[in-house]
Amino acid sequence: MKFAVIAAGEGSRLAAEGISLPKPLVKVNGEPLIDRLIRIFMENDADEIVVICNDHTPLVKEHLVSYLLPLTSYLLKIVVKSTPSSMHSFFEISHLLTGGPFILTTVDTVFREEEFAQYVQAFRHCEADGLMGVTSYIDDESPLYVETTPDMSITAFLDTPPHLSLTTNLSPLTTYISAGIYGLHGNALLTLDRCIQRQESRMRNFQRALLADGLQLQAYPFSKVFDIDHASDIRKAEQFL
Numbered sequence: 001m002k003f004a005v006i007a008a009g010e011g012s013r014l015a016a017e018g019i020s021l022p023k024p025l026v027k028v029n030g031e032p033l034i035d036r037l038i039r040i041f042m043e044n045d046a047d048e049i050v051v052i053c054n055d056h057t058p059l060v061k062e063h064l065v066s067y068l069l070p071l072t073s074y075l076l077k078i079v080v081k082s083t084p085s086s087m088h089s090f091f092e093i094s095h096l097l098t099g100g101p102f103i104l105t106t107v108d109t110v111f112r113e114e115e116f117a118q119y120v121q122a123f124r125h126c127e128a129d130g131l132m133g134v135t136s137y138i139d140d141e142s143p144l145y146v147e148t149t150p151d152m153s154i155t156a157f158l159d160t161p162p163h164l165s166l167t168t169n170l171s172p173l174t175t176y177i178s179a180g181i182y183g184l185h186g187n188a189l190l191t192l193d194r195c196i197q198r199q200e201s202r203m204r205n206f207q208r209a210l211l212a213d214g215l216q217l218q219a220y221p222f223s224k225v226f227d228i229d230h231a232s233d234i235r236k237a238e239q240f241l
Helices: 012-016 033-043 058-075 086-096 113-124 188-197 203-212 231-240
Strands: 002-007 048-053 076-080 102-106 130-135 145-148 154-158 176-184 217-222
Touching: 002 033, 002 086, 033 048, 033 058, 033 113, 048 058, 048 086, 058 076, 076 086, 086 188, 086 203, 113 130, 113 176, 113 217, 130 145, 154 203, 154 217, 176 203, 176 217, 188 203, 203 217
Parallel strands: 002 048, 002 102, 048 076, 130 217
Antiparallel strands: 102 176, 130 176, 145 154, 145 176
C-alpha cells in the first residue's frame, strides 16, 4: 500500500513564535515530524511513500534528499512545488497514488504509533471507499466536525458541532473532528479532479465532495491526534506520547 504526506506548509505560526525550522523539520521527542511519519509508514509495510514539499523552504527538500532518500531507497518519491492549499498539494501528487488504496496525512499529525498500526490494519480490511481518522480530542482553532451514525458511517463534515446542525436528527454520543488522516481508494481521485476543475480548495471541501459524489466513508477513532501549529502543541504532543 502507498502512503503520502502533505508537507508543503511553511509553519508561519510556529515561525511567529520563534521556531525557525520549517514545520516538517520541527522535532517531537527529538525526531523531525517528517522523519517520524516516514519511519512509521515503513514499519507498516509501505510499498511506496510520496511526499510533497514547497520550493520556498529548501531545507526540507535537502533533508529529504540527503538524509531520508538514502535510507528509504526506492520507497520515497519527492515532489517539490508550492501550492495555494493542501487540497492542491494532494492534487499535485495524485498521479503517484493511482492503482490501489493509499493513506494520506498532513505532516503535522502526531498520533500514537500503535493506534496508527491498528488503523492501517482496519483500512486494509475496510469495505468502504474511505476510512477517515477522527478524534474526540478537540484542540484546534478551526476544527472540521465529523457527523457519524452509530456504526461510524460518516454522514457530514461540518464547521460546527453536529448537535448544532439542522440537517439531521442524529445525536451522536461522541463529538468527533477530522484527524488529518485519510485512507482512500482510487475512486476518490476522480472526486479530487472535479474539485480542482471547480476551483475549490481546502481538504474539508474535498471530504464534503466525496460524500456528495456518493462515496461511502467510515470514521476510525484515534484517542488523540495533535496538529503542530504552535510551540505549545509540541509540548502537549510530547507529553501525550
